[in-house]
Amino acid sequence: MKHVKKIAIMTTLLASSLVITACNETPPAKAGIPPKLYTDSLFAVMNADRANYTKLIIQRLGPNGAGAIKPDEHWKEIENGALLPAQMFRAGSEAVAEVTDEFTYSLQSLWPINKQNAPKTPLEEEGLQYTVDNPGENFYGEEKLGDVTYFTAVYPDVAVSPACTTCHNDHKDSPRTDFDIGDVMGGVVIRVPL
């Protein structure tokens, strides 16, 4: 009888501790910004910066403005050379990658001038195709790269000026030469580890 009592007490204590432990291990409700809102916000900043660089620097100071700078693919090679808006965007992405791995972004296309900017993962390809097939819509999904699962968002990159279409249509490495204003030329891919 004595042993039965001991076992009963021990069992009760064990059960209590398990309940307490289980309660403690219950993950707290996820707080913070939802990934979609996070990537949408990042894209808003990126898009605004690129539009401003194009409008306030390249158009104002370039050949169509004051003629003080020369936007060029090989900008380092020429005096007063300036980065093309797409290169400026990429420079921003590389600079961000040097300070954080909490998110990454890149400019990609199904018809890239530089083959390294073609989609690499199935989700990138699906997302870029989606933005072409569904003008005005973004694409969101999840993918696993290495051992990490990412939230991946793809935002359409639309040709907004003749400079975009002319450069891509005339470039010797461009696989597509019939871009018009308003066409989706590629996409901004933002990736956040979950």
Add this chain to the structure above:
Amino acid sequence: MRKFIWATWILVTLAIAGYYGYILLKADNKQALLIGETSHGHFQIELACSSCHTEAFGGPELIQEACAGCHGAELAEANDTHPKKKFTDPRNADRLSVVDARYCVSCHTEHHREITAPMGVTLPEDYCFHCHTDVGDDRESHRDLAFDSCASAGCHNYHDNRALFEDFLVHNHSGPWLKEMARLTNPNGAAMLASKHVPEQQPTFPEQKKAHPDIHQAWSGSSHADAGVDCGGCHSDASSNEWLEKPGIAQCQTCHIHEAESYKSGKHGMRLAQSLPAIRPADSTMSFKETALSLQQGCNSCHSAHRTDTLFAASEACLTCHNDDHSRGFDSSPHGQLLTQAIAGAIPVEQAVSCATCHMPRAENIVDGETVVQVNHNQNHNLRPNEKMIRPVCMQCHNLGFSIDALADPALIRNNFNGKPATHIPSIDWSLKRVAD
């Protein structure tokens, strides 16, 4: 018996631990800790372990920081074609699982000289294959090329393609193989600094001048005299006016700061940057003259103390030690003949081509709005891969095509460019064809 074995084992273990503990923490010479022969680029400083292993348990990030600390600026200047930042995007995860290109040591493993190829590469030469497998689909000309030829045939480099990228090839495809002779610009960096750093009141040491009239005579015709650097400018340190019998790099770099810094970045001076004794030819596995094996390298090895004869420093000084085919071929080469003519007064000295013209080139930099011409004393700055030499050096007198062909011909390099290239690198032809198509 068992007690004896245990006691012996403990004693031996303690002895080994004590020996390596002493080497690690106390000994000046840490040779015993080396785990293998270091590469030709690092053997000079292999005993300064902490120059790379900045902390004992830092992991790859700290090693990477050490690599970038010495090589980062140079790679940035070279518009590095494969910087770390290109590989940090997770979309490259599959590539990194094959070659982790975020870290220098993935391709340049140290302490494995037995597998170290040119450029310090420790991967098999066809490493480009891993990411550029389908290059033949985009470039018909590349379809049947072997992947071990990408970076070894004079067409591409992994890091520095400033003279090899397609648009540059196209824009510089023409011109005679030998252009009008260029003229070297006279360096002015140190002279500009002298006015800022040499105090107006220098100890003049009249007794030394009296005791060494020949030296004083030699000095009076030197650029040091022109710049107002008296005996005390070098033969005393900043903290005292005491006579300093043998000034070293610490005194030289008062005015020659750029030269000293670049010297300490190169193979001649990199030991000094780590506070190690200066290197001697005997420390290297390269071919040097027997008579020079024990000469410790410093400013005075090439620059005579009082005559400041840069023509001697630019060529004859090099040949005091260097004894390989390329060095021995210099005097009879077309470049060496120009130097001979300049020394004889047949052509202006500025048109002479010396060892330093190519290996320690002069560069114009804008400092505080002024154009400063400085000699880069890092002999390794444009040495490897040798295509780094094309734009700042070769193309001053030759066209791009000739320069590429010449630097891709090992036999021509060995005889110091005594003749024409035996091979032709088709990269310009292919680029022009692609543009035409």
